[in-house]
């Protein structure tokens with residue numbers, strides 16, 4: 072009975088054209104989740120990676136087009152080296168798995184950020200998953216890795232200046248500038264979710280968030296369930312988006 076109700080609800084969601092096309096999430100609270108259980112912080116990240124798997128599948132099942140998650144920022148290198156390598160290890164494992172099953176699952180993957188400082192192995196995995204993704208249509212998950220909003224804007228400005236100097240570009244408008252960002256070709260997020268009770272953007276999608284709706288919850292990311300996402304979506308559906316109009 073509960074399953075039937077859930078199925079009906081899912082069908083209803085899928086039919087709703089006002090659902091966001093693109094949801095972005097700051098996966099926060101892994102460390103506190105682990106601390107509460109007397110576990111090392113890295114156990115929190117492992118649980119967080121599991122949550123990402125579940126939520127990505129749920130977004131796809133609901134018919135959303137994009138999910139973008141903040142996995143590692145340009146500032147996260149300041150964390151203890153063992154924590155950094157644990158996060159990289161989880162990404163490595165996730166990409167290995169994705170290569171095996173992303174075609175079956177119908178999930179396209181992109182990694183957004185400066186991949187140059189990452190290990191050669193991780194970069195090869197990213198290249199392989201993006202290559203497989205080109206043959207898949209439908210839902211896309213974007214993992215922001217060594218990503219910083221300010222860094223992205225500075226890089227875009229540099230690349231634009233280089234194109235001007237080389238005679239490849241002249242006048243610049245907003246759409247033209249957006250084409251220099253990591254997110255080129257991806258629509259802006261409609262909804263940005265931050266769990267764990269923190270209410271800030273932390274250098275995430277600075278340009279792209281201009282008209283995003285924000286949703287905060289005190290739930291820690293490893294505890295974030297499909298029902299929590301549904302709650303955020305319901306809240307979003309009640310918002311009036313005016314994009315500067317009336």
Ligand code: FPP
Pocket residue numbers: 098099100101102103104116117119120123140141142143144147158161162165214267
């Ligand atoms: C923020 O929580 C979380 C991170 C910096 C890492 C997020 C990484 C993962 C969930 C694992 C890899 C991801 C994928 C997509 C496989 P925090 O550590 O700042 O938590 P705290 O504020 O409670 O300390």
